[in-house]
Amino acid sequence: MFENPRISSVGLSGVLVSFAADMQERANLAALAFRAAIDAQDWPDVIETASTLVSTFVAVDLTTTPYENIRVRLQDLLTTQDWEDAPLPQGRKLWTLPMCFEGSHAPQLGEAAHAAGLSEREAARDLQNARTRVITIGYAPGQPYLDAVWNIPRQSELTPHVPAGALVIAIRQFVLFTAAMPTGWRQVGQTAFRPFDPDRASPVVLAPGDEVRFAPITADELSSLQDGDSLGGAAWETLL
Amino acid sequence: MTRHLRVIEAGPAVTLQDLGRSGYIAQGLTRGGAMDRRALYEGAALLGQRVSAAIEMIGYGGAFEFSQATRIALTGAPMQVSLDGATLSWNASHAVPAGATLALGGVRAGAVGYLHIGGGFDVPTLMGSVSAHLAAGLGTILTPGTTLPLGCDTDDKSGLLLPQHARFAGGSIRIVRSHQTHVFGESTLARFLNTTFTRDARANRQGIRMTPDGDGFAAEGGLSVVSEIIAPGDIQITGDGAPYVLMCESQTTGGYPRLATVIPSDLPKVAQAPLGAQIRFELLDMDAAVDIEQRANAQLQALPAACQPLVRNPLQMQDLLGYTLISGVVDAHANPFERGPS
Numbered sequence: 001m002f003e004n005p006r007i008s009s010v011g012l013s014g015v016l017v018s019f020a021a022d023m024q025e026r027a028n029l030a031a032l033a034f035r036a037a038i039d040a041q042d043w044p045d046v047i048e049t050a051s052t053l054v055s056t057f058v059a060v061d062l063t064t065t066p067y068e069n070i071r072v073r074l075q076d077l078l079t080t081q082d083w084e085d086a087p088l089p090q091g092r093k094l095w096t097l098p099m100c101f102e103g104s105h106a107p108q109l110g111e112a113a114h115a116a117g118l119s120e121r122e123a124a125r126d127l128q129n130a131r132t133r134v135i136t137i138g139y140a141p142g143q144p145y146l147d148a149v150w151n152i153p154r155q156s157e158l159t160p161h162v163p164a165g166a167l168v169i170a171i172r173q174f175v176l177f178t179a180a181m182p183t184g185w186r187q188v189g190q191t192a193f194r195p196f197d198p199d200r201a202s203p204v205v206l207a208p209g210d211e212v213r214f215a216p217i218t219a220d221e222l223s224s225l226q227d228g229d230s231l232g233g234a235a236w237e238t239l240l
Numbered sequence: 241m242t243r244h245l246r247v248i249e250a251g252p253a254v255t256l257q258d259l260g261r262s263g264y265i266a267q268g269l270t271r272g273g274a275m276d277r278r279a280l281y282e283g284a285a286l287l288g289q290r291v292s293a294a295i296e297m298i299g300y301g302g303a304f305e306f307s308q309a310t311r312i313a314l315t316g317a318p319m320q321v322s323l324d325g326a327t328l329s330w331n332a333s334h335a336v337p338a339g340a341t342l343a344l345g346g347v348r349a350g351a352v353g354y355l356h357i358g359g360g361f362d363v364p365t366l367m368g369s370v371s372a373h374l375a376a377g378l379g380t381i382l383t384p385g386t387t388l389p390l391g392c393d394t395d396d397k398s399g400l401l402l403p404q405h406a407r408f409a410g411g412s413i414r415i416v417r418s419h420q421t422h423v424f425g426e427s428t429l430a431r432f433l434n435t436t437f438t439r440d441a442r443a444n445r446q447g448i449r450m451t452p453d454g455d456g457f458a459a460e461g462g463l464s465v466v467s468e469i470i471a472p473g474d475i476q477i478t479g480d481g482a483p484y485v486l487m488c489e490s491q492t493t494g495g496y497p498r499l500a501t502v503i504p505s506d507l508p509k510v511a512q513a514p515l516g517a518q519i520r521f522e523l524l525d526m527d528a529a530v531d532i533e534q535r536a537n538a539q540l541q542a543l544p545a546a547c548q549p550l551v552r553n554p555l556q557m558q559d560l561l562g563y564t565l566i567s568g569v570v571d572a573h574a575n576p577f578e579r580g581p582s
Contacts, residue, residue, distance in 0.1 A: 008419035009526065011471040011501030012533055016419045022466050035266075050266035050469065052493050057469040059265065063504075063533040067526055138467070138493040141269040141376045179377065196268075198366055198378050204267035 005030070005078055007071050012062040014047075015070050018055040019083065023172075025147065026084040027054035028135050032209045036089035037077060045070070051208050052136050053145075092209045093236040097176075097193050099167060099214035100222040101127060105190035108159075112169055112186045116150035126150070127188060127214060132174060134210045139175075142196030142204035146174040146212055154184040165191045165232070167214075189214065192225035192232030200230055211239060243308040243390040245357065247382050248341065251300030253444075254382045255372035256361060258293040264367065265492050271472065272373040272489050275352050275445055275511035277504075278540065279316035282402050283356030285543035286313035286333040288395050292360035293370045295382065297353045298445075301344025302382075304355065308338045310390065311358030311398045317350025317408055317512055332401040332550050333358075350408030350512035351443075359393030375446055375489045400547040407509040410439060410517025413485075415500040416529045418474060423459040423497050429523070432457055432499060437483070437519040445489035448510060449482055450519055456481015459497045467495040473502035473510075475521075485510050503529050505536030 004027075006018045017034060020027035031051040038049050038058055047059040060070050101109060101124050113123030132146040154170040159182060162168060166177045167189035175185060178196045191214075196204055206212070217225070217233075225233045247254075259280065260273020274280045274296055284291040294315075295304075301319050311333060314321065318330035322343040328334050336342065347353060363370050372379030382388075421429060437450035457477050459465065470476075474486045476496045485502055486494075487510070500523065502510055513519060524532070 009416070010419055010469060011416060011473055012504055012529060013471045014469075016469060018419070018468075020466075048263045048265055050492070052469050053466055055468060057265065062526070063530050063537065066530075136493070137266065137268045139268065139491055141264070141267060143268055196377075198376075203367060204264075204269075208266070 005034075005083070007074055007078075009062060009067050010057065014057055014059040014062070015067070015074060016055050016057050017074055017078070020054045023053050029088065030083035030086065031056045032088060033086035034078070034083045035208075037080075037086075038074075041073075041077065043073070052138070088209050092207070092211065092239045094239050095206065095210060095212045095234055095236045096215050097191050097212060098217045098221065098225055098233040099127075099189045099191045100217050100219055101189050101214075102219050105219060105222060106188050108186035109188045111155075112150070112152060112188050115152035115186075118150075123150075123188075128216050131211055131213045134206050134208050134212065135173065136208050137204065137206065140178045140196065142206065143178045144176050144195055144206045144212075146176070148172050148174045152186070155186060156184070158182045158184050159187070162187050163190065165193060167191065190222060191234075192222060192228065193234045194230040194232065197230035205231070205234070205236075210236075242362075243306075243310065243359075243393075245310070245388045245390060246305045246307070247384055247386040247388070248303040248305055249343075249384055250302035250382050250386075251297055252381075253296075253298035254302055255296050255374070255379065256293050256363065256382070256388070257296040257371045258369055259291060260371050260488060261367050261369045261373070265469075268492050269367070269373070269376055270470070270488065270490055270492050272376070272378075272445075273369065273371045274354070275488055276316050276354070276407075276508040278405065278407070278508040279352070279354045280356075281540045281543055282315040282331065282405075283313045283354055285547055286315070286331075286400050286402060287311055287356055287358050288397055288544065289358065289360065292356075292391075293363075294357075295355040297344060297355070298351060300346050301353055301355070302384075303341055303343045305341045306336050306338065310336045311393060311395070312336050312342065313356040314344075314353070315356065315402075316352050316354040317347040318404075319347050319353040320345030329401060329550055331404050333398040335398040347514070349514065351514050352511055357390050357393075358395060358398075359391035362389040362391040373489055375491075399550045401550040402543065402547055408512045408514070410513040410519045411509070412520050412522050413510055414503050414506050414522050414524050414529065414532065415473075415475065416503060416524055416526060418498040418501045420465060420468070420498045421500055423465060424457065424477075424499050425460045428457055428460070429499065432483075433521055433523055435520075437521075439513040439515060439517045439519060440482075441515055443515075445487055447476070447484040447486045447490055448513070449484050451482055457483065457499065465495065465497045467493050468498075470494050470498070471501055473504065473507050474498040475500045475502065487511065503533060505533055
């Protein structure tokens with residue numbers, strides 16, 4: 001029923017190329033690679049592009065570019081390769097985020113470990129060794145969704161207040177909160193890094209496809225990073 | 241001496257808004273900007289300047305004091321208005337003397353009013369725009385005591401009027417199919433098109449809830465959808481079956497399925513539908529929608545030429561005599577023999 005990839009119009013403001021009907025890692029990789037390929041075409045009528053969990057969005061004014069015109073161009077580009085096996089875009093970054101997994105900064109690490117069938121010690125080791133990838137940015141400006149190490153359900157109750165910078169986990173994904181909010185996801189870490197800071201030279205620094213690892217820090221180290229700038233000690237290197 | 245506007249009093253949802261921010265969808269930031277983009281174009285036409293930021297006022301305006309003589313234009317939802325006690329025509333430009341106070345009260349029709357300034361506002365941009373995007377934490381609401389520096393005004397033309405465009409009472413809203421229409425099925429779509437909706441109290445710059453006069457709507461078989469891109473105007477069906485029309489300050493992606501999308505030129509009508517207004521949706525195919533949009537865009541470009549000299553109501557002239565009879569200026573493109581509605 002779902003013929004992949006599927007091209008459809010998005011109102012009159014663009015075109016969506018979907019690689020799956022539900023979240024699949026290969027579709028996410030295809031969406032990332034196909035977005036980079038569109039950007040490389042440098043089509044003058046493309047206003048901007050984005051990738052979501054499983055799709056590439058191409059912002060085009062369909063009142064000036066006929067839908068059929070952009071659809072054919074996208075279809076032609078789609079047939080040039082198997083996008084699910086395409087290499088990830090060039091220029092991606094590997095981020096190292098100082099992350100505190102201790103005490104009140106990881107209040108649900110025990111619960112999350114239990115849900116994943118691990119001891120708390122094993123869970124902490126998994127998080128410290130994790131190398132995750134930004135699947136998409138969304139919900140709030142700059143807020144990254146990362147592929148997580150375990151597949152655990154959301155909790156049934158909302159935690160009323162989880163702070164900005166919280167690392168939360170559910171359903172095979174991490175989210176790094178840009179702002180304090182209630183959530184049904186479990187908090188397993190805390191960083192001083194702010195994914196969105198409008199006063200920073202680059203308000204949003206993480207990009208879909210970037211990879212992220214967590215450098216464990218103590219509560220005291222977290223506290224001193226929180227007194228510093230909004231990068232919170234985050235560092236990056238270019239992935240080759 | 242710098243010209244400025246001082247906020248003496250402000251309603252609960254008064255912000256600076258321009259056309260918003262483009263290019264940040266991939267970073268999770270939607271365009272934002274004025275809810276009623278047509279009103280921005282009208283203000284620019286009335287003041288003979290480029291489209292720039294205006295003060296957007298949802299429901300209720302406020303009181304604004306001008307340090308120097310200033311040209312203003314009032315567009316969008318007509319509001320109670322008083323300039324040092326004298327009333328002013330809406331959808332028109334006016335000369336305001338130094339030290340005057342403009343009081344804007346509740347809306348008389350529609351939902352969102354706009355105050356434009358000759359020369360615009362001289363305020364710093366953030367990520368390419370001065371628009372407050374409250375959902376993203378960009379900018380702030382305007383509160384009493386705020387002083388906004390005004391830009392240099394190179395023009396002195398005022399006393400122009402644009403005919404009122406009908407968009408302040410709900411009515412028929414034109415839509416096109418969305419990339420997720422298929423998850424609802426044709427019979428649900430048909431029932432949606434046969435349903436009358438009431439604009440709900442749950443409405444803000446992120447989205448406006450439309451309460452159906454019958455049962456709610458749902459994807460076939462309760463199918464859940466993967467979180468996907470949101471376009472302004474997307475009609476999202478939430479858990480209880482009522483649609484929300486997603487507006488300029490929505491999130492960039494969402495997991496509730498979208499039944500259809502409002503065409504861009506009808507979004508001002510959605511934004512301006514007052515509480516309790518009746519709404520019906522009319523489905524267009526892509527070709528018809530493109531045709532309507534092209535004509536609407538041409539109409540926006542023609543607004544400067546559509547400005548007419550303001551015909552004064554003699555009953556108001558006593559009050560205005562002191563300072564506004566300077567505007568015998570006629571737009572070069574306007575037909576001088578046509579008169580605006582009095």
